[in-house]
Amino acid sequence: QVQLVQSGAEVKKPGASVKVSCKASGYIFTSYSIHWVRQAPGQGLEWMGMINPSGGSTNYTQKFQGRVTMTRDTSRSTVYMELRSLTSEDTAVYFCAREEAEEDYFDCWGQGTLVTVSS
């Protein structure tokens, strides 16, 4: 079955970087875009950006421009989200989600990765 499995929880110090992975299975990896969404504690969902695993093209929301990089490794059917210069405001659960190809909705989500930024 279609599945996205994310890497485990991370604790980082302010100023550090974090790289979260999202491994896809059960479908053709290069046929569906992967999006990243985050949710700070007690807050709503925030769209961060996306990557097209086929060619590697990306689109980021302006808030994270220059601080986030999304990449993919097609040999491992895995996408990565790296966020740099972390602050306490980046403490959140980070989700990857697959975008259905025709109607553009998120039809499968990873389990979420908690990133805690604390000194």
Add this chain to the structure above:
Amino acid sequence: AIQMTQSPSSLSASVGDRVTITCRASQGIRNDVGWYQQKPGRVPKLLIYAASFLESGVPSRFSGSGSGTDFTLTISSLQPEDFATYYCLQNYHYPYSFGQGTKLEIK
């Protein structure tokens, strides 16, 4: 960037009630809206896509409508398992954007 203004931010209702949640886009977005349900500690779940299409397996008491700038999610008869937070998401163009969420609580 397109902003999605969702209302209300919270709502108290009883089992059996009919409830409506709205999202207004800052510009026309055709019917490129999805609705998601999230329970505490859980992954969001798709309910409605393309404004009015019910995702497979979602109960028929959920429905969506709208086009252009105004969209609604309606639950015709609330069930205990429906108490959750609901989000709209515009996928008209990048950057995608969520509404602020509506927390549906038991009265």
